[in-house]
Amino acid sequence: MTTTADDLREEVRRRYAEAAVSATAGHAACDCGGGECCEHVSGESGYGEAHYSAEERGELPDAAVLASLGCGNPIAVAELREGETVLDLGSGGGIDVILSAKRVGPTGIAYGLDMTDQMLALAQQNARDAGVPNVHFLKGLIEQIPLPAESVDVVISNCVINLSVDKPAVLTEIARVLKPGGRVGVSDVVAEDDLSVEDRAERGSHVGCVAGALSKSEYEAGLEAAGFEQISVEFTYEVVDRMHGAIVTAVKTRRPERAGLPIVQPAASAGCC
Numbered sequence: 001m002t003t004t005a006d007d008l009r010e011e012v013r014r015r016y017a018e019a020a021v022s023a024t025a026g027h028a029a030c031d032c033g034g035g036e037c038c039e040h041v042s043g044e045s046g047y048g049e050a051h052y053s054a055e056e057r058g059e060l061p062d063a064a065v066l067a068s069l070g071c072g073n074p075i076a077v078a079e080l081r082e083g084e085t086v087l088d089l090g091s092g093g094g095i096d097v098i099l100s101a102k103r104v105g106p107t108g109i110a111y112g113l114d115m116t117d118q119m120l121a122l123a124q125q126n127a128r129d130a131g132v133p134n135v136h137f138l139k140g141l142i143e144q145i146p147l148p149a150e151s152v153d154v155v156i157s158n159c160v161i162n163l164s165v166d167k168p169a170v171l172t173e174i175a176r177v178l179k180p181g182g183r184v185g186v187s188d189v190v191a192e193d194d195l196s197v198e199d200r201a202e203r204g205s206h207v208g209c210v211a212g213a214l215s216k217s218e219y220e221a222g223l224e225a226a227g228f229e230q231i232s233v234e235f236t237y238e239v240v241d242r243m244h245g246a247i248v249t250a251v252k253t254r255r256p257e258r259a260g261l262p263i264v265q266p267a268a269s270a271g272c273c
């Protein structure tokens with residue numbers, strides 16, 4: 001059976017809706033039956049809360065920590081400043097939006113964008129519990145960001161771009177919404193350059209944040225095509241054989257073109273969980 005890009009996106013939405021329901025019921029989002037980003041690695045260097053310091057975890061409601069499904073800590077590299085506008089792509093249970101809102105303070109704004117209703121409801125509750133008023137959660141796709149051009153200082157994201165079925169659109173949209181000089185600080189799963197799309201799909205599922213990962217040079221080329229400079233893709237730990245948690249940073253210097261990357265690899269990544 002052929003898996004279309006729409007099928008794959010719906011599978012992602014369904015899986016992360018289940019993770020949100022699990023976290024809302026007081027269980028770790030990772031414990032909802034497998035197939036999320038955390039199916040491959042857990043513990044000290046793996047997914048979720050392990051990437052946050054005790055001090056950061058102390059700033060968050062327990063439910064936001066439980067809902068964490070990221071593969072890094074974008075706040076640690078984003079160098080957020082008072083008064084800035086931040087956008088978190090695929091904000092999940094809201095952990096990075098809440099931390100961003102605290103860093104940019106009352107004169108700044110933290111937006112979270114997610115396509116999954118259950119995640120948005122959980123994130124809104126977590127933000128209320130955290131007492132941060134300067135957050136806004138938006139429903140939508142990271143491939144069609146519902147914000148005006150040049151309205152954001154910093155785009156962050158934690159283990160979401162690998163899940164997109166149209167990565168050129170995501171990178172082009174990031175460039176569109178960023179102000180000139182705007183920054184990207186993203187955690188993601190990234191493959192070593194010699195791994196083919198098939199090699200990546202053999203190592204894990206698409207919903208598990210492995211099969212859809214870009215390689216390091218694909219990420220760099222995509223960002224460059226979208227108008228970014230000072231691009232860095234740095235591996236931080238190995239997720240599965242020759243695929244890594246990575247920190248991706250870049251600065252917008254030019255107006256965006258459409259990034260030249262594959263739109264989707266559904267056939268190779270259909271086998272989920």
Ligand SMILES: C[S@@+](CC[C@H](N)C(=O)[O-])C[C@H]1O[C@@H](n2cnc3c(N)ncnc32)[C@H](O)[C@@H]1O
Nearest residue numbers: 016068069070090091092114115116141142158
């Ligand atoms: C692996 S979880 C990461 C959540 C959060 N960033 C964190 O660190 O806990 C992926 C999140 O991205 C959302 N998502 C995946 N693909 C998306 C897309 N194309 N557009 C909008 N949201 C998406 C899912 O609904 C889910 O909440």
